[in-house]
Amino acid sequence: MKKTVFRFAGFIVVVAFLIFSDSCNVLNPNIMLHAGRKYKYDTLANDSTVAKEFTLGPNDIIEFRLFANDGFKMIDIISSGNTGASNNTLMRTGFEYTLDDSGTVRLPVVGDQNLTGLTVRQAEDSLQKKYSEYYVDPFVIIKIINKRVIIYNGEPGQAKVVGLSNNNTTIIEALALAGGISGDGKAYNIKLIRHTTDPKKPIKVYKINLSKIDGIKDGSTIVQSGDIIYVEPRKQIAGKALREVTPVLSLTTSLLTFYYLITKLL
Numbered sequence: 289m290k291k292t293v294f295r296f297a298g299f300i301v302v303v304a305f306l307i308f309s310d311s312c313n314v315l316n317p318n319i320m321l322h323a324g325r326k327y328k329y330d331t332l333a334n335d336s337t338v339a340k341e342f343t344l345g346p347n348d349i350i351e352f353r354l355f356a357n358d359g360f361k362m363i364d365i366i367s368s369g370n371t372g373a374s375n376n377t378l379m380r381t382g383f384e385y386t387l388d389d390s391g392t393v394r395l396p397v398v399g400d401q402n403l404t405g406l407t408v409r410q411a412e413d414s415l416q417k418k419y420s421e422y423y424v425d426p427f428v429i430i431k432i433i434n435k436r437v438i439i440y441n442g443e444p445g446q447a448k449v450v451g452l453s454n455n456n457t458t459i460i461e462a463l464a465l466a467g468g469i470s471g472d473g474k475a476y477n478i479k480l481i482r483h484t485t486d487p488k489k490p491i492k493v494y495k496i497n498l499s500k501i502d503g504i505k506d507g508s509t510i511v512q513s514g515d516i517i518y519v520e521p522r523k524q525i526a527g528k529a530l531r532e533v534t535p536v537l538s539l540t541t542s543l544l545t546f547y548y549l550i551t552k553l554l
Contacts, residue, residue, distance in 0.1 A: 320440070321479060321518050329495040332480075332506050342435070342455040342510055344403040344411055346389045346485070349434040353382035354419060355427040384433065391485065397422055404485060408432065408455060435513045439466040442473020442519035452511070459496065460507040462517060473519040475499040480509070481516040 323329070332338055344350070387393045391404025398418040403411045412428045419426035435452040439462060448466045457465075459480065469475050476499035482492050497503045511517070 319521060319523065321481070321520075323479070323493070323495075327493075330492045332494050332496070332509055335492070335494075339405075339407075339510060339512065341407045342432075342457075342512060343405050343407055344387065344391065344432070345483075345513060346387055346391050346404070347434075348387045348391075348432055348513055350385055350387070350393065351382040351431040351433050352385055352395065353429040354423070355429070356423045356425065358425040358427050382429070382431070432513070437462050437511050437513070437515045437517060439463065440516075440518045441466050441468065441470045442521045443470035444472075444521060446470065452513075456510050458508045459511055459517060460498070460504075462511050462515075463519075466517075469498070469519050470521075472522045474522060475519070477520040479516075479518040479520070480511075481518065482512060483514055 385393045385395060387403060390402065392400050392402045394400050395415070398415070401415065401418065403414070406414065408430050412430050415428045415430075416426050419428065432455070435455070435457075437450050437452065437457075438447065439450055440447045441463065446467075450462060450465045452462070452465075454461075459478075463469060469478075476497045478496040478498060480494040480496055482494070484490055484492055494506070494509075496506045496509075498507050
């Protein structure tokens, strides 16, 4: 009988071990974007493609306004077409245009223009040169109206899509807009996930440590539209493991007690 009891006890130990060994999947199924210890992150400090300013990219929506005479009058480029500046009419608001998946936008008069990787100022300067062929001293104003980042602050169920009113918003500022890092978030394990236009590497992942003051440099990186900032939550292993194992232990204890009573009676 004792051997049988020991076998049952050994079975319980094995079940408990399997649950603990697979704790990430069983006990913490809500944890996303897990990277193994050998995962090779991209490095912000050594990445020349990381822009120091906000740059235009695919799927951005811009508000576009065009003035003539260096800003003296606004041009109604919809009604004026290819005519000269003599047909200028005052408009109160600009028109909205969307960059396609390659970062190209189709604008009146000048046609398709690729603005990928340009800052707002660079895009304005580039378009002013294009429109100077049709208008006298054109003055272009561009405003991006759909800037947003997705932030997981380490609290399950608290992800936010944060709109950015400032072009040059840093990672730390974006986290502040989302309420900061939660009590269960790991400040030393923050992932910045960014889409690129490089077909060989369409996504780059950077690991940022804000638990120490040295991390302020990486935390001051300018976020780009569509960035994902993921603060990995702390694994709740002990409490969840206990909840998972308790029913098994309870059932097994009941079976052992029943078996013991049966053997005594027999």
